[in-house]
Amino acid sequence: MDDTVRLEALSKTYGSGDNAVTALRGVTLEFAPGSFTAIMGPSGSGKSTLLQCAAGLDRPTGGRVVIAGTDLSGLDETALTLLRRDRIGFVFQSFNLLPSLTAAQNVSLPLRLAGVRPDPAAIAEALRQVGLADRANHRPSELSGGQQQRVAIARALVTKPAVLFADEPTGALDTMTSRGLLRTLRGLVDGTAVGAPGIATIVMVTHDPVVASYAHKVIFLADGKVVGALDDPTADAVAARMVHLEVAA
Numbered sequence: 001m002d003d004t005v006r007l008e009a010l011s012k013t014y015g016s017g018d019n020a021v022t023a024l025r026g027v028t029l030e031f032a033p034g035s036f037t038a039i040m041g042p043s044g045s046g047k048s049t050l051l052q053c054a055a056g057l058d059r060p061t062g063g064r065v066v067i068a069g070t071d072l073s074g075l076d077e078t079a080l081t082l083l084r085r086d087r088i089g090f091v092f093q094s095f096n097l098l099p100s101l102t103a104a105q106n107v108s109l110p111l112r113l114a115g116v117r118p119d120p121a122a123i124a125e126a127l128r129q130v131g132l133a134d135r136a137n138h139r140p141s142e143l144s145g146g147q148q149q150r151v152a153i154a155r156a157l158v159t160k161p162a163v164l165f166a167d168e169p170t171g172a173l174d175t176m177t178s179r180g181l182l183r184t185l186r187g188l189v190d191g192t193a194v195g196a197p198g199i200a201t202i203v204m205v206t207h208d209p210v211v212a213s214y215a216h217k218v219i220f221l222a223d224g225k226v227v228g229a230l231d232d233p234t235a236d237a238v239a240a241r242m243v244h245l246e247v248a249a
């Protein structure tokens with residue numbers, strides 16, 4: 001199956017009439033399997049809107065999103081919910097773990113919600129991929145912030161999604177912890193995580209050039225449009241581009 005994620009002429013306008021705000025203006029992007037892409041741009045440039053539409057959490061007003069061969073615009077709410085559950089992983093700034101459940105139980109939740117009996121080996125594998133094999137029976141309050149976010153990533157990976165969308169995944173973490181987590185994310189796409197075959201694709205929104213430098217590629221948005229891209233980014237190169245965009249905004 002072709003697991004490429006495609007955004008085709010995506011547009012999004014919130015509200016109507018005098019109150020209309022256009023957040024995306026014909027964004028066309030392709031995220032190939034095995035790619036790790038950071039989305040950057042000034043505040044209000046449309047990054048979160050892009051992620052929400054790409055992940056099927058919000059409906060675009062124009063264009064379409066294709067994930068693993070499925071056009072999201074052709075799906076009703078039930079089918080969209082199932083696609084999100086089975087083929088799309090999410091990680092947010094806040095970890096959103098259930099405090100009363102252990103790490104392993106949190107990771108097994110998406111499978112339970114799907115009515116699938118969790119396979120202990122699959123849960124252990126997901127925790128191992130994020131370097132938490134020895135924390136399976138710990139509750140979130142017994143884990144550091146970085147470890148909690150690793151549990152959230154394992155939970156997002158356990159369904160083997162075609163794509164993992166991450167919105168400021170290191171926003172609540174200190175610098176050192178962030179770097180460890182980003183190395184793990186990069187390792188997941190590069191297939192270098194211990195024993196892991198690698199996951200398909202990561203698309204991450206961030207404000208931080210250092211965070212973006214862990215991706216294979218950075219896409220720059222301004223005023224709802226793609227205005228540039230940088231392959232094999234360094235933090236300095238990303239920061240320099242951002243200065244230009246922020247001056248222009």
Ligand SMILES: Nc1ncnc2c1ncn2[C@@H]1O[C@H](COP(=O)(O)OP(=O)(O)OP(=O)(O)O)[C@@H](O)[C@H]1O
Pocket residue numbers: 014015021022023041042043044045046047048049050
């Ligand atoms: N629910 C909404 N209703 C109306 N306008 C919205 C809504 N969500 C976002 N917008 C507007 O759409 C534009 C893009 O917002 P978006 O949140 O996608 O930008 P962003 O690049 O993620 O910004 P930030 O970096 O500040 O989080 C902004 O002008 C914003 O005010």
